Structure formats: structure tokens, C-alpha cells
Amino acid sequence: MDIDRIDRNILATLQKNNRVSNIVLAELVGLSPPACLKRVKRLREEGIIIGDVSIINPELAGSTMTLIVSVEMERDRADIYQVFRRSILKAPEVTQCYQISGSYDFMLVVTVKDILAYEQFVERVLHTDLNIRKFHTSVSLRTVKFTTAIDLEK
Known part of the structure; x- marks a missing residue:
């Protein structure tokens, strides 16, 4: 490219x-x-432009909580990761998912309307996956920066 x-x-x-x-x-x-x-x-x-979207204010859409969820899998195996990735693709609450290095295997950005909706997500998605060893949730208090633009300077 x-x-x-x-x-x-x-x-x-x-x-x-x-x-x-x-x-x-x-x-x-x-x-x-x-x-x-x-x-x-x-x-x-050529796949340089991969999509065109409208970015919606989550608060106006009824989603007022953003949570960062770090997930550690039970084992380091490709098949386990693949099953987890498929389940995350089906979860509408997850707006971003990254497979990462370090202490955790995945980092999720979850957007929901309230803590009850988050608990329902946890029960439906995270607690049903027996290959998750543990997960850690952080609540976003404030959005300091949010952009979808990437720096094109070289």
C-alpha cells in the first residue's frame, strides 16, 4: 500500500x-x-479506507457507562482464543476488543447503560466461558480523549 x-x-x-x-x-x-x-x-x-461510520454520542443512545475489562485466559492456546474472540464478536456491549501481551490476554471496552446491564453482560459472556481464568474491570470516570483518526504524518 x-x-x-x-x-x-x-x-x-x-x-x-x-x-x-x-x-x-x-x-x-x-x-x-x-x-x-x-x-x-x-x-x-486497497483496504486503506476500511469503512465509513457515524459516531454516535453514547449518552444520547442510552449508554452512559464505559468499562475497561482485562481478561486472562486459562491457557495460552489458539483454539481457546478463537472461541473467546467469536463470543466477543457477538456481544453488542463490546465496542472494542484487543488481544494483548502482558499479564492479560484481552482488553475489552464495554459500553452499557448502567451497572445492571454490565452484570448481565458478565453473566452472559464472561461467566459462561470456562476458559477465562480471571478478569478485571475498571470503570471509566471521564473520557479524556476519544478519536478514530490515525496520525498520517511520516
């Missing part, structure tokens, strides 16, 4: 506002509209 300065400018703009029209985007990055459209299409086809 080879991207140049113009591609970086396109990506930086789209990370801020992916609803910008192609005409405006082309003007911002110094291309003709057809050339700009062609580049955006290539960035999508």
Missing part, C-alpha cells in the same frame, strides 16, 4: 468529515474531481 502526500491529505480530510463532497475534497487537496474520486476509490479497494 503506497500512499503519497495527496493520498495522506485525502485521508486526513476524510477522517475529519467523510461526508465532504468529492468536489470540495478535490479542491482541498488540489486535484480535479475525477482524479480525486479515482484516488478515493483506489484507497477503498
Whole structure:
């Protein structure tokens, strides 16, 4: 995946506002509209742009609690990890899941409306997985920074 300065400018703009029209985007990055459209299409086809989403305020959607859950599996085996990953993909409360190194095997970001909803998630997802040795939950008190944009400077 080879991207140049113009591609970086396109990506930086789209990370801020992916609803910008192609005409405006082309003007911002110094291309003709057809050339700009062609580049955006290539960035999508090559998997550099992997999705377009609307980011919703969780509080307005009724989810007011964010919890960080660190999970340690019973054994270090690929089949156990695969089963866990599949269960997490089905859990709508989990907004992010990372397989990590260190003391824990996975780190989850869980968003729910209240502690009762979190307890229900724990019972349904974590307590039913016999391959989990332990998990640790931290409650987020405040969001200091949240972004989906990645730094494109090189």
C-alpha cells in the first residue's frame, strides 16, 4: 500500500468529515474531481479506507457507562482464543476488543447503560466461558480523549 502526500491529505480530510463532497475534497487537496474520486476509490479497494461510520454520542443512545475489562485466559492456546474472540464478536456491549501481551490476554471496552446491564453482560459472556481464568474491570470516570483518526504524518 503506497500512499503519497495527496493520498495522506485525502485521508486526513476524510477522517475529519467523510461526508465532504468529492468536489470540495478535490479542491482541498488540489486535484480535479475525477482524479480525486479515482484516488478515493483506489484507497477503498486497497483496504486503506476500511469503512465509513457515524459516531454516535453514547449518552444520547442510552449508554452512559464505559468499562475497561482485562481478561486472562486459562491457557495460552489458539483454539481457546478463537472461541473467546467469536463470543466477543457477538456481544453488542463490546465496542472494542484487543488481544494483548502482558499479564492479560484481552482488553475489552464495554459500553452499557448502567451497572445492571454490565452484570448481565458478565453473566452472559464472561461467566459462561470456562476458559477465562480471571478478569478485571475498571470503570471509566471521564473520557479524556476519544478519536478514530490515525496520525498520517511520516
